[in-house]
Amino acid sequence: MADREHAKLEERTSKAEKEASAIEEELNKLAKGDLSFVGDERLDKLASENEKLKHRLEVLENAIKAESSSKAVKKEPRKRPSLITDINSVESNFCILEELKNIFEVAIGSAYPDLEDPPIIITLSGNNPKFGDYQCNSSMAIAQLLKAKNVKTNPREVANNILNKTPTSPLIEKIEVAGAGFLNIYLNKSLVEHVLNSIFRFGIKPPPVKRERVIVDFSSPNIAKEMHVGHLRSTIIGDSICRLLEFLEHDVLRINHLGDWGTQFGMLIAHLQDKFPNYKTHSPPISDLQAFYKESKKRFDEDEVFKKRAYACVVRLQSGDPDYIAAWKKICEVSRLEFQKIYDHLDIKIIDRGESFYQDRMVATVKYLKENGYLEEDEGRYIMWGNPDTHEGIPLTIVKSDGGYTYDTSDMATIRQRVEEEKGDRFIYVADAGQHTHFVTIEACAKRAGILKPHQKVENVVFGVVLGEDKKKFKTRSGDTIKLIDLIEEGLKRSLEKLVEKGRDKVLSPEELEKAQKAVAYGCIKYADLSHNRVNDYVFSFDKMLDDKGNTAVYLLYALTRIRSIARTAQISEEALLAEAKKTGFKLTHEAEWKLGKVLLRLPEVILKVANDLYLHSLCEYLYEISSAFTEFYDKCYCVEKDKDGKIVKIYYERLMLCEVTARLMEKCLDILGIKTVSKM
Numbered sequence: 001m002a003d004r005e006h007a008k009l010e011e012r013t014s015k016a017e018k019e020a021s022a023i024e025e026e027l028n029k030l031a032k033g034d035l036s037f038v039g040d041e042r043l044d045k046l047a048s049e050n051e052k053l054k055h056r057l058e059v060l061e062n063a064i065k066a067e068s069s070s071k072a073v074k075k076e077p078r079k080r081p082s083l084i085t086d087i088n089s090v091e092s093n094f095c096i097l098e099e100l101k102n103i104f105e106v107a108i109g110s111a112y113p114d115l116e117d118p119p120i121i122i123t124l125s126g127n128n129p130k131f132g133d134y135q136c137n138s139s140m141a142i143a144q145l146l147k148a149k150n151v152k153t154n155p156r157e158v159a160n161n162i163l164n165k166t167p168t169s170p171l172i173e174k175i176e177v178a179g180a181g182f183l184n185i186y187l188n189k190s191l192v193e194h195v196l197n198s199i200f201r202f203g204i205k206p207p208p209v210k211r212e213r214v215i216v217d218f219s220s221p222n223i224a225k226e227m228h229v230g231h232l233r234s235t236i237i238g239d240s241i242c243r244l245l246e247f248l249e250h251d252v253l254r255i256n257h258l259g260d261w262g263t264q265f266g267m268l269i270a271h272l273q274d275k276f277p278n279y280k281t282h283s284p285p286i287s288d289l290q291a292f293y294k295e296s297k298k299r300f301d302e303d304e305v306f307k308k309r310a311y312a313c314v315v316r317l318q319s320g321d322p323d324y325i326a327a328w329k330k331i332c333e334v335s336r337l338e339f340q341k342i343y344d345h346l347d348i349k350i351i352d353r354g355e356s357f358y359q360d361r362m363v364a365t366v367k368y369l370k371e372n373g374y375l376e377e378d379e380g381r382y383i384m385w386g387n388p389d390t391h392e393g394i395p396l397t398i399v400k401s402d403g404g405y406t407y408d409t410s411d412m413a414t415i416r417q418r419v420e421e422e423k424g425d426r427f428i429y430v431a432d433a434g435q436h437t438h439f440v441t442i443e444a445c446a447k448r449a450g451i452l453k454p455h456q457k458v459e460n461v462v463f464g465v466v467l468g469e470d471k472k473k474f475k476t477r478s479g480d481t482i483k484l485i486d487l488i489e490e491g492l493k494r495s496l497e498k499l500v501e502k503g504r505d506k507v508l509s510p511e512e513l514e515k516a517q518k519a520v521a522y523g524c525i526k527y528a529d530l531s532h533n534r535v536n537d538y539v540f541s542f543d544k545m546l547d548d549k550g551n552t553a554v555y556l557l558y559a560l561t562r563i564r565s566i567a568r569t570a571q572i573s574e575e576a577l578l579a580e581a582k583k584t585g586f587k588l589t590h591e592a593e594w595k596l597g598k599v600l601l602r603l604p605e606v607i608l609k610v611a612n613d614l615y616l617h618s619l620c621e622y623l624y625e626i627s628s629a630f631t632e633f634y635d636k637c638y639c640v641e642k643d644k645d646g647k648i649v650k651i652y653y654e655r656l657m658l659c660e661v662t663a664r665l666m667e668k669c670l671d672i673l674g675i676k677t678v679s680k681m
């Protein structure tokens with residue numbers, strides 16, 4: 001390639017990169033604002049701004065990628081997406097938003113063929129029906145782009161041009177140009193009815209995506225130390241991310257990256273040898289590992305001789321001495337049993353693969369990094385910079401001055417294992433915000449060392465800290481840290497109290513009551529966590545979680561049982577409804593039915609969004625939106641009409657079908673959130 005062209009390309013790339021990072025910064029700011037409640041117009045606006053910025057960012061990032069890979073080869077024109085032409089070809093997993101993006105990509109592409117990667121910005125229109133159902137807001141951005149090319153135009157003119165080129169689609173009833181140049185899109189009712197019918201008849205299916213191998217590193221408590229509320233958040237968020245990706249049929253590997261290989265094991269083993277010399281034949285009574293840890297730590301800090309022995313123990317352990325490995329295993333077992341209790345309560349499936357798993361790989365990784373000149377000597381240690389020229393940020397400590405390895409070393413070996421052996425496509429780490437810099441550095445170093453390819457990233461799903469109701473660090477009344485198991489037991493107790501308070505113990509059988517108690521207790525803890533924007537700190541309050549009004553698990557579980565009971569009262573079996581659906585299909589006549597129907601069709605778009613940004617509160621908001629739309633529908637539309645004596649005189653089959661689809665969608669969302677539903681409570 002000619003030098004001049006190369007320089008130009010580079011200039012553009014760096015400009016785009018700067019723009020992208022500026023946008024990313026803005027996005028981060030937006031993301032920190034809590035958008036967790038719905039309905040406020042300003043928030044809607046912000047959210048839609050957010051969408052636009054995200055889209056811009058995506059476009060710019062794509063441009064960077066394309067530019068850096070374009071070399072001298074002329075870029076192939078992007079393949080036009082294929083659009084639906086026939087309602088009957090549409091299945092239950094149809095994603096309206098994706099189709100609209102495709103439609104407008106075609107429209108904008110033919111209205112402005114000279115614009116490279118024009119922004120395709122489609123958002124929901126919000127609550128006012130006069131703005132249509134969705135809107136395309138690309139005109140403003142395109143007018144700007146044209147202005148930069150000295151083309152005189154205005155957004156309204158652009159909007160009209162786009163409209164003229166928009167292909168007809170069975171998805172769209174009509175499009176109107178409005179205001180400054182918005183394109184308001186009205187959906188075609190028959191298509192919505194058709195998709196609802198397919199969901200009803202063939203079930204909920206995931207929207208199609210390219211299958212990826214995703215490694216999700218979550219929970220990851222440390223052996224012999226406490227599993228604390230931070231680990232609880234990681235467990236809940238991580239499990240839900242896995243469930244969502246599994247629903248999309250990705251190949252998900254759930255990894256518990258246990259802290260099972262640090263210096264602390266030296267002192268624990270040394271202490272074990274003194275206290276329980278026959279640990280190899282008898283299980284040592286260290287059920288209270290915390291206390292055991294504290295004792296050994298005390299000796300370690302106070303007794304020089306013990307300290308030396310402890311260090312020697314680490315060396316023996318890490319070199320694989322069978323006696324030391326046996327002692328270490330005993331200690332790990334005790335911790336694991338404790339962790340397992342929590343996982344059993346919360347129904348968490350996870351594979352234990354702690355730091356120790358990487359011992360040999362750490363040796364190999366250190367060798368690789370050393371031989372390829374990535375390490376620098378620094379006062380006896382070996383460090384690695386993400387960027388050796390700027391020395392920005394902080395370096396990783398790969399080898400300590402005593403020759404030992406660190407958390408950094410293990411994460412470098414870990415990412416290498418996940419790329420090379422697991423052949424992962426996506427690497428997700430659910431860990432508190434305090435570790436973010438660590439993961440940023442791991443990513444930079446892994447890229448620098450060629451372990452991660454340029455398009456691969458370390459996705460650190462960060463979350464804020466858990467606060468008590470006094471907004472201070474979550475502690476017991478006496479000021480101790482809270483044991484997770486105690487927290488869960490309290491949840492169970494409080495949930496039962498709540499059910500009894502509502503007189504449910506008189507209506508439900510003991511088994512039903514216990515099921516409801518567990519669903520509510522575990523559900524409320526999970527939902528409270530997941531329904532808040534995870535980057536924010538969140539206040540742990542059983543009172544709030546167990547409130548049956550507002551956006552809580554209790555409210556949603558009740559709403560769901562109520563919906564389920566509608567069909568029960570009507571005494572219409574699912575088979576009878578199905579037969580009816582085959583005959584008549586769906587008809588959305590009442591305004592409230594139509595509104596609910598449109599909300600129900602948004603699952604694919606919400607799922608795809610969350611799979612991308614891993615913010616689960618959007619899914620919770622959607623769930624709450626379904627239940628609000630349902631309430632409005634149920635207030636306004638009879639499903640079953642009865643006479644004065646309570647005898648059923650008329651059954652509205654389509655409405656019962658709508659109830660069924662609503663219930664199934666809510667169940668699916670709750671399932672992804674890891675929340676069990678009950679048929680009665």
Ligand SMILES: NC(=[NH2+])NCCC[C@H](N)C(=O)O
Pocket residue numbers: 217219220221222257258259411414429430431
């Ligand atoms: N690959 C990782 N570093 N995963 C996160 C580990 C979390 C760590 N054990 C902690 O308790 O904070």
